[in-house]
Structure formats: structure tokens, C-alpha cells
Amino acid sequence: VSQRFVTALAEVGLTDLTENELELLANHNISPSYAKQMFESGVEPLTVDDLVHFRIHNVRPRAVREFQAHGLTDLSVDDLGQLAMHNVSPKYFRDMQQFSETPLDVQELIQLRIHNVRPKVVQELQALGLAKLDVDEIVELAIHNVRPQMLRQLHELGLDDLNTEQVVELAIHNVKPRLIHEVRELGLDELSIDDIIQFGIHNVSPRFIRAVRDLGFETLDADTLIEMAIHGASPNFIKELQTLDLPNLTLDNIIEMATHGVSRRFARAVFEAGLKNLTATDLIDLRIHDVN
Numbered sequence: 001v002s003q004r005f006v007t008a009l010a011e012v013g014l015t016d017l018t019e020n021e022l023e024l025l026a027n028h029n030i031s032p033s034y035a036k037q038m039f040e041s042g043v044e045p046l047t048v049d050d051l052v053h054f055r056i057h058n059v060r061p062r063a064v065r066e067f068q069a070h071g072l073t074d075l076s077v078d079d080l081g082q083l084a085m086h087n088v089s090p091k092y093f094r095d096m097q098q099f100s101e102t103p104l105d106v107q108e109l110i111q112l113r114i115h116n117v118r119p120k121v122v123q124e125l126q127a128l129g130l131a132k133l134d135v136d137e138i139v140e141l142a143i144h145n146v147r148p149q150m151l152r153q154l155h156e157l158g159l160d161d162l163n164t165e166q167v168v169e170l171a172i173h174n175v176k177p178r179l180i181h182e183v184r185e186l187g188l189d190e191l192s193i194d195d196i197i198q199f200g201i202h203n204v205s206p207r208f209i210r211a212v213r214d215l216g217f218e219t220l221d222a223d224t225l226i227e228m229a230i231h232g233a234s235p236n237f238i239k240e241l242q243t244l245d246l247p248n249l250t251l252d253n254i255i256e257m258a259t260h261g262v263s264r265r266f267a268r269a270v271f272e273a274g275l276k277n278l279t280a281t282d283l284i285d286l287r288i289h290d291v292n
Contacts (some may be wrong), residue, residue: 001026013039014048021048037204041068043077050077057084066090069147071103079106086113095119101132107134115142124148128155130164132247137164157184157191166193173200180205186213188222195222202229211235215242217251219227224251233258240264240287246280253280260287 001022009025012035017025023177030051038046038054038141041064053059053128059080067075067083067090075083088109097104098113099122103203104112116254117138124135125141128151133141146167154162154170154177169175186209191199204225212220212228215238218262228234233254241254244267262283270278270286278286 005032008105012036017048021085024048024052028052030055032172034061038064041065043075046077053077053081054084057081058085063090067093071096072106075106082106082110086110088113091118096122097128099123099133099138100194102134104135111135111139112142115139117142121148125151128152129160129162130167133164138280140164140168141171141285143167150177154180157181163191166197169197170200171274175200179206183209187212188220191222195226198222198226201215202226204229212238215239220251224255227255228258231255231258241267241280244268246278246283248279253284255278256284260284262287 001019003246005026006017007021009015009022009032011030014032014035024030025048026168028051033035034055035046035051038051038059038061039096041061043050043064054077063084064080067073070090070093072093085235086109092113093109095103096109096117096119098202099119112135118173121142122133122138123149125146128148130137130141130151136198141164150171151167154160156169157177157180159180175196180191183196183206186206188209199222208229209220209225212225212235215235217238228251233251236260238254241249241264242256244264246253248268257280262280266287267278267283270283
């Protein structure tokens with residue numbers, strides 16, 4: 001380390017440096033000019049370790065000035081390091097700020113970057129009706145992989161007035177536009193968005209609906225299908241009950257039997273005990289009253 005280097009550092013405010021500190025500055029290519037520009041940016045206090053940290057993460061004086069010029073002021077050493085580590089550039093900050101009604105802070109920018117939120121995607125989502133999104137909503141949409149294509153497909157199905165929470169719920173429960181289309185093709189074309197979400201939560205699929213219809217239950221509504229799925233009244237369960245030849249067996253009977261654990265095995269045990277000609281309601285009553 002030359003005396004000239006030491007003198008130049010002292011002129012920008014870095015005095016009384018140890019030999020180790022001088023070597024750190026030299027080894028990380030931290031020039032007096034770089035140090036001066038960082039001091040002039042107003043980031044305080046700055047130590048040799050801070051300058052080394054900046055250099056390692058490619059924190060440029062110009063970037064600091066641009067952040068400040070666009071409203072991201074009072075940046076700490078840690079803030080600048082975090083922004084650089086997560087590749088948050090002044091351009092990214094400017095582009096994302098235009099979609100927010102409130103000033104973005106460092107942590108919000110980092111969250112957006114971590115979840116790979118791109119300005120173009122946010123712009124398209126807003127154009128498709130998800131306007132006035134806050135950072136938490138934008139991040140949640142990204143986490144659950146909500147893309148403009150999904151919204152466009154929902155619009156084609158007539159679902160063009162959904163809010164952010166509803167769109168996220170569809171994504172969480174893996175309700176694809178194609179599934180909605182297939183369910184409507186089966187005649188369930190008056191479903192509300194809450195019905196559709198419940199279908200996703202309880203795995204009421206087109207295959208499930210077709211299987212129930214194939215067992216002779218043609219007239220189905222959303223509430224009945226959801227209740228069946230919740231209580232485990234599956235097509236296989238229905239098949240087992242139908243082998244018992246119970247008179248006038250309805251879906252309401254089947255749901256109640258599933259709810260109270262009236263299985264084919266239980267029914268046959270009752271029949272073998274000598275009780276004959278029972279209805280579904282009789283079996284349910286026996287089960288409710290814990291009759292062995």
C-alpha cells in the first residue's frame with residue numbers, strides 16, 4: 001500500500017487506518033474516489049467494513065444517488081447491502097413504484113424481488129381488473145403463481161369481476177379455468193365463485209360428478225356435491241350402500257349415513273342380528289343411538 005494511497009484516503013476522511021484496513025481497501029479495489037462518492041451520498045456512518053461490504057455486493061454511488069432522487073432516502077448501510085444482494089436496481093424501484101399508491105420501502109422492494117415480481121406482470125394484472133394492488137397482495141399473487149393468462153381465461157368464462165382474494169383462493173386450491181369449464185359442461189353453469197372455490201377445497205372434480213351421475217343421481221347441485229365431499233360420501237361409498245337394496249335411498253340419506261358412519265359393514269351386521277326391512281333412516285337412528 002503506497003503512501004499516496006494512504007494520503008488520498010485521508011483527504012476523503014479515512015484517517016488513522018490500521019495496516020489490515022488498508023489492505024482490505026486495496027484488496028477490494030476501493031479507491032479514494034469510490035470512498036469519497038459514498039461519503040458524499042450521505043450514508044452515515046461509513047466504516048472500512050461497510051465500504052468492503054458495498055464493494056463485494058457491487059453497491060455503486062450512482063445507484064445510491066438514483067434511489068435518493070426517486071424518493072428512497074435515509075438509506076442505511078444495511079439497506080443498501082440488502083438492495084444490492086437482492087438485485088433491486090433504481091430502475092426496478094422506479095418501475096414498481098408506479099403501481100403503488102404509497103411509497104415503497106426497502107423491505108417491500110426486497111419482498112417483491114425475492115418473489116420475482118416483474119413490473120410488466122403487475123401492469124397486466126391491473127389492466128385485467130386487479131387494480132390498486134398493495135405490496136402484500138402483489139406478493140401473494142406471485143407466491144401462488146397467479147399470471148395474467150389465468151385471469152384472461154377466467155374472463156373468457158365470464159368471471160371478470162373477481163377480487164384479489166378470490167383469485168388467490170382459486171390458485172391456492174388449484175382451481176384451473178379448464179376445471180370450471182368442464183364443470184359447467186356437466187350442467188352446473190350457475191355456480192357462484194364461492195361454490196367453485198369450495199369445489200377446489202373439497203376436491204369436487206368433473207370425474208367425481210360424472211361418477212355420481214353414473215350411479216343414478218342425475219339431479220345434482222353445488223351444495224349437495226360439496227356436502228358429499230366433506231362427509232366422505234364418495235362414489236365407492238354409494239356403490240357399497242346400493243348393494244344393500246335399501247328402499248328409496250336418496251343422496252340426503254347417503255350424506256347422513258356417511259356423516260354418522262353408517263357403512264355397508266354396519267348395515268349387514270344389523271341385518272344379521274335379525275333386524276330386517278330397515279330403511280336408511282332406521283340405520284342412521286340405530287347408529288346415532290349407538291345400538292350394537
